[in-house]
Amino acid sequence: MRFLTAIVLTWICASTSAFAFDVPVDGAWGLQPAVTPIMERITEFHTLLLWIIIPITLFVMALLIWVMVRYNSKSNPVPSKNSHNTLLEVVWTALPVVILIAISVFSFPLLYYQEEIPDADFTIKATGNQWNWTYEYPDQGAMEYMSIMVPEDEIQPGQYRNLSVDYPLVVPVNATVRLQVTATDVIHNFAMPAFGTKIDAIPGRINEAWFQVTEEGAYYGQCSELCGQGHAFMPIEIRVVSQDTFDAWIAAEPGTDESNAVIAAYEAARDTRLAQLD
Template identity: 75%
Template sequence: MRFLTALALTWMTAATGAFATPGQPTDGNLGFQPAVTPIANRIHEFHDLLLWIIIPITLFVMGLLLWVIIRYNRKANPTPSKNSHNTLLEVVWTAVPILILVVIAIPSFPLLYFQDEIPEADFTIKATGYQWYWSYEYPDQEVPEFFSNMVAEEDLQEGQLRNLSVDYPLVVPAGATVRLQVTAADVIHNWAMPAFGTKMDAIPGRINETWFQVEEEGIYYGQCSELCGIRHAFMPIEVHAVSQDAFDAWVEAGPGTDEANAVIAEYSAARETRLAQLD
């Protein structure tokens, strides 16, 4: 019964992804957050391929185990076979897994290359992990380092999420290709954004690079994904994908200030009003 339940939940995973809230955890959801970047889209396609491979293997192994248990238990088979080798069987159970791995490797290597090879970027952001918060710099816009801390539960405003909202979020224009440089000032952290398909270690004394291109405007949440100390669970990441005009206004207002936050809040409110009118 447990196996059948797990199998049903696995099949439901792909379907429930359609009901997930973009950019944030959804109560009762079993699938990925909806993909909003080219990288995340390709990761989801690869995951769907793996489901078609893993589920038949699981069913086959379970059926084989049941058959062996029933057919070759002591009561059904009191005189066991003395055979110790079967050349054909040994060739098959060596060759078939190799072929399966080759099938998996064919799409996985291009995906790894796609993630690692950074295209021509519109601008660069540097993210630095501290115990236990993030800082961001926009060298191309001459934006100096500003710090991003989690909003305490008692200070949450309407629309903010517990353990996910921050005081000064990261802001990017939707559609822009962003080069993200990740490092740390103390211990190893990890900048992880599920909806982006992005997950990069932040290592002291070293700069790692990745990239993303947010295709849809919205608010997206991630967290540090490396055990970095007692407050590891309280250094979230909040990214606002906005229009180019709103991004320029945010830069002009001075990121890391209440004035810049006001620009983004005004833009988000206007966007929600437009979406409500369309509905």
């Protein structure tokens, strides 16, 4: 029975891509749908690892069951006197090495792709504080603004508990964005699962990453470093819009009610268009 249960759980793990969600959902399995080239490659690498890990898990499980049945004291009252098997020792040492080399062939290019920042359309600076984020668009000359989680008793329809913020980050679709991350007090972590972005925010140091979002929409992340009692309440919300809407948002001064109105008007018009297509 335990063996069958293990097989079912393994199959569920192998099927995680079918159960992905845009936002965290209770009881959900798997990665969020990829919306950047980085996350697409991470998802492909994750699938590759599943094809490697699942057969290994099944083989080891079958081997354990065989050993317990074949070599228990009842079935094998006279134990073997052999202390080692040279061929077997060579195989179980060499085979993991070969597997790790095969994994590295795919993982190193992915790490390089993440770290090598291409020519960016513009830069965003994100600063972690206890316990909120401040954002700045230096290339657009926009002033720094603070992004704070919406309190649970103020959540509006379409917003998410512990994920929605008062003033989100906004980027244009298909733009290559250089992300600079730092902190003012303790170590934080800027994590956006759908982007494949997860980078430490360290006081006195600037770390860099990049992303290029290929689908418009709202995406959510959180600080992924244990940074104090308010750690669970400093989410990240990014709205991906058209270039014209982004330009209008910048003109309305990020971090103001006027800039939020620009995004709200854009999303209302988009929803209307989608409803007409349906």
